[in-house]
Amino acid sequence: MIAPVAAVLSLALQAHAGEVGAPTVRGPAVDRTRQPAAGPERDLALPPIRQFTVRGIKGYLVERPGLPIVQLELSWNLGGATDPAGKEGLASLCVDWLGEGTKRLDKTAFENKKADLGARIGIGAGAETTGLSLAVVTSRLEPALGLVAELLIEPGLRPADLERLRGQAKASVVQARGNADGAGARAWSAAFWGRAHPYGHVVEEKSLDAISAADCASVVKRLAPEGAELVVVGDVTVEQLTPLLEKSLASWKGKAPARAKVGPPRGLKGTVFFVDIPGAEQSKVIVGHGGPARAAPDYAATMVMSQVFGQGLSSRLVQNLRERNGYTYGANGGFAYRRSGSAFMVQSSIRTDATGKALAEIKHELTGMSTTPPTSDELRRERDGGLRALPARFATNAALARSVGELLSFGLPLDTWQRFPAELRAVDDKAAAAAVKAHLQPTQKVVVAGDRAKVLPELEALAKDGSFGREGLVLLDADGRAIK
Helix, strand or coil: CCHHHHHHHHHHHHCCCCCCCCCCCCCCCCCCCCCCCCCCCCCCCCCCCCEECCCCCCEEEEEECCEEEEEEEEECCCHHHHHCCCCCHHHHHHHHHHHEEEEECHHHHHHHHHHHCCEEEEEEEEECEEEEEEEECCCCCCCCHHHHHHHHHHHHHCCCHHHHHHHHHHHHHHHHHHHHHHHHHHHHHHHHHHHCCCCCCCCHHHHHCCCHHHHHHHHHHHHHHHCCCCEEECCCCHHHHHHHHHHHCCCCCCCCCCCCCCCCCCCCCCCEEECCCCCCCEEEEEEEEEEECCCCCCCHHHHHHHHHHCCCCHHHHHHHHCCCCCEEEEEEEEECCCCCCCCEEEEEEEEEEHHHHHHHHHHHHHHHHHHHCCCCCHHHHHHHHHHHHHHHHHHCHHHHHHHHHHHHHHCCCCHHHHHHHHHHCCCCCHHHHHHHHHCCCCCCCEEECCCHHHHHHHHHHHHHHCCCCCCCCECCCCCEECCC
């Protein structure tokens, strides 16, 4: 059998090389010098969101019959923003500990049980919320909900697991301090928000060491049903789902935390903030200022404007820094939204020897958005691209669940996404120019993490010329503390 197979392979290779004649199938001639036309814009048709309540949980269901899969996203108002001073990292560490298994099932047995059910169960804490997700085929929904309930009602909370997770978290802190990207992000939190601000917490080894098992038990107890929010998407109805939830969560009691009240940024005084990363081949650069709320009426115009400025390869920022000057592989500029406001941020990893030049070009592009607002062609490109890409945002159960969760998190009406295409189409030159005027500020904070010997003189000159602001240069350590 070996010889005939080898002969066939040899014949195929000869034919590919043109040594053996073979018929050629030719299609219509294609003009490869012109970009293909975009396909037709698809209408956005989303199924309705049905509301329900079970065990004090506020539920939202989007039925998607046909594919027998269900996605659940359960969330609580508890995250890094609620960590007490001196115990930064509390929510993340404790919620990770909760996910390590149940009293009956240790981590290995718990993972095996998930595999037996074909279920994906994950839990983790972010800046403002803790989320638990479940994805499972509809026929296994009942036992999968039972496993979720067991995790929440009878968590394992084994001391050895906590110490292992603490060690991993401390190693992540060390790793973040030692590279420009991580140190830059930590410095930005302190410089823009302020270390004492709920959004500006910086996790350190000593704050992780201060967290006790009792602290975590208290955090886990706060993950209660009354006031939690549940988004469900998939092949299930409210009539089928609510009895399953009632049964599995029958013994789960308690009141979940209310939304934390968060004030405006309380960042450090200064314009240019620098963290020394000796020998860094690239500088992490972050330039930004405060921004609007996610619920602002001009959200669509602000989104399109920021895409023209810094989102994607066609943006002004990337065309300048990458295509024309070769300072970076990529860059991004846009609004990072939180429940309380947002931050406009330009971020990039810049060649060390081009750090000062790149910052000058970033300032040039920011100024250019005011002097030369988005053109009709730029708006058409981003607006049409956004409309055509919008259906993909809801293509999977998980993606749709996240999109509904976004509405809940920001307190937006449940019909927001149905109205969004019309709002996007309405963004014209005047609306985009108004968004630039309203939301791009003339002064910014600049954070740079890089090699002091190579970039600090440029930053000193930048702080002196006042192009970003006139509050001077501040040296920070990798934990966001000023160096005197």
